[in-house]
Amino acid sequence: MKRILLILICTFCLLPVNAYEVAFPQKKALSLVSNGIFFVGKVDKHESLWINEQKIQTKKNGSFAESFKLNPGDNTFYLTNKKNNIVDKYTITRLAPSEASANLVEFPMQECKTSDNDVILRSTPENFGMNRMSYLPLNTDLRINGMKNDFVRVYLNKNLSGWVASDSVIPEQRENKILGEYKSEGINSDSISETYKFKFTKNLPYSTKFEDNLLYTDVYNVTNCPNETFHSVIELKPPYCYSVKMKDGELSIKLPRVDMSSPKIIIDAGHGGKEPGAVGCMSDLEKDLNLKAAKALKKELKSRDYKVLMTRNSDKYISLKDRVNFTKDKKGIIFISLHMNSIPEYADPNTHKGSETYYYNEFSKPLAKSVQLALTKSLGTRDNGVKQASFAVIRPTEYVGILVETAFLINPEDVEIYKSKDYFKKVSKGVTNGIETYLNSINQ
Numbered sequence: 001m002k003r004i005l006l007i008l009i010c011t012f013c014l015l016p017v018n019a020y021e022v023a024f025p026q027k028k029a030l031s032l033v034s035n036g037i038f039f040v041g042k043v044d045k046h047e048s049l050w051i052n053e054q055k056i057q058t059k060k061n062g063s064f065a066e067s068f069k070l071n072p073g074d075n076t077f078y079l080t081n082k083k084n085n086i087v088d089k090y091t092i093t094r095l096a097p098s099e100a101s102a103n104l105v106e107f108p109m110q111e112c113k114t115s116d117n118d119v120i121l122r123s124t125p126e127n128f129g130m131n132r133m134s135y136l137p138l139n140t141d142l143r144i145n146g147m148k149n150d151f152v153r154v155y156l157n158k159n160l161s162g163w164v165a166s167d168s169v170i171p172e173q174r175e176n177k178i179l180g181e182y183k184s185e186g187i188n189s190d191s192i193s194e195t196y197k198f199k200f201t202k203n204l205p206y207s208t209k210f211e212d213n214l215l216y217t218d219v220y221n222v223t224n225c226p227n228e229t230f231h232s233v234i235e236l237k238p239p240y241c242y243s244v245k246m247k248d249g250e251l252s253i254k255l256p257r258v259d260m261s262s263p264k265i266i267i268d269a270g271h272g273g274k275e276p277g278a279v280g281c282m283s284d285l286e287k288d289l290n291l292k293a294a295k296a297l298k299k300e301l302k303s304r305d306y307k308v309l310m311t312r313n314s315d316k317y318i319s320l321k322d323r324v325n326f327t328k329d330k331k332g333i334i335f336i337s338l339h340m341n342s343i344p345e346y347a348d349p350n351t352h353k354g355s356e357t358y359y360y361n362e363f364s365k366p367l368a369k370s371v372q373l374a375l376t377k378s379l380g381t382r383d384n385g386v387k388q389a390s391f392a393v394i395r396p397t398e399y400v401g402i403l404v405e406t407a408f409l410i411n412p413e414d415v416e417i418y419k420s421k422d423y424f425k426k427v428s429k430g431v432t433n434g435i436e437t438y439l440n441s442i443n444q
């Protein structure tokens with residue numbers, strides 16, 4: 001027995017060990033639609049790596065990032081360090097893009113109603129982008145007259161259509177009157193909020209839009225209004241947060257009264273638990289780095305006397321919906337989601353670097369701008385500016401929300417920055433300075 005064990009140990013010791021580690025692709029066989037792929041990872045000191053006979057450049061810390069074009073079908077990559085004749089084979093299959101999207105099919109007006117709550121009314125028949133008009137409750141009466149992709153076209157008035165997912169409506173037979181009517185309106189006011197109420201005969205499709213401090217709300221298919229459309233314009237005050245709800249034919253718009261001299265700040269460390277996020281050259285996981293940054297930010301904000309809560313303070317999975325609900329329940333007014341950036345597999349990791357900040361609602365843009373400015377100043381990363389994007393955690397209108405991508409995980413230059421010892425401190429100081437600049441500007 002001892003002898004067998006000894007032989008086993010010796011055999012194991014003699015097994016050659018790879019002098020490099022590949023962090024991406026994580027699998028040796030991969031299928032994708034894109035026209036390129038990158039390999040990232042690290043190479044041991046005094047070792048080298050060849051991919052398809054091309055010697056790969058490594059940075060001082062051993063990290064590497066190299067991108068390759070993909071031909072349609074199978075693409076083979078051989079990785080070796082040439083010392084022990086071990087060759088790793090990767091097969092990356094480039095798939096043909098799926099068939100072009102379906103054409104518009106038009107049909108005579110049909111009656112139907114929503115079969116679920118929070119059915120998204122969109123301005124285009126796509127389930128992405130900046131096209132959300134409103135969220136419709138169960139049993140909202142709709143009229144549809146077309147279909148494209150997996151969406152049905154909703155008639156709003158003679159100049160305007162919307163789109164809802166075709167599996168979120170069911171046909172309905174309504175008698176005579178298929179349109180609604182405007183009935184009355186009023187305002188409820190108390191110490192914590194002010195609520196505008198508009199009463200209709202039933203749930204109807206509506207849309208909201210915030211622009212230049214004004215909230216525009218339109219309700220459609222209203223027979224006793226011009227062009228069958230009811231308009232309302234409400235002037236909002238900083239921080240311009242609001243919530244809109246249609247229930248039992250009543251549209252209510254609630255404006256919270258917020259003390260912006262000490263707003264509650266929610267810090268959201270992106271990903272967690274079973275969801276690691278992106279992976280860096282040195283096999284760092286985004287979820288761990290986000291959590292470290294979030295903890296540092298909490299400490300910095302607390303030291304400046306802000307009220308702070310975190311959506312997670314350990315390595316655990318939390319759904320996007322739970323992060324949003326937590327923020328709403330705790331009456332958070334400022335929401336900061338911390339992430340690190342990745343790139344699609346066809347892009348060149350060496351050209352993607354720097355920090356960027358995302359917002360969804362127009363009223364969150366000033367916060368995004370001041371955090372972006374202060375963060376890049378503090379970190380010394382490239383300033384990629386602020387961008388508008390439809391991320392679930394920053395979509396709600398109940399709080400001022402931004403999502404910060406502090407740096408790229410796989411860009412060798414950014415790796416040097418986020419591996420430096422005071423990185424998390426610099427992130428926390430930058431973001432906090434940005435929040436303070438924003439608060440000073442709206443508290444003037």
Ligand SMILES: [Zn+2]
Binds near residue numbers: 270278286340
């Ligand atoms: Zn992320």
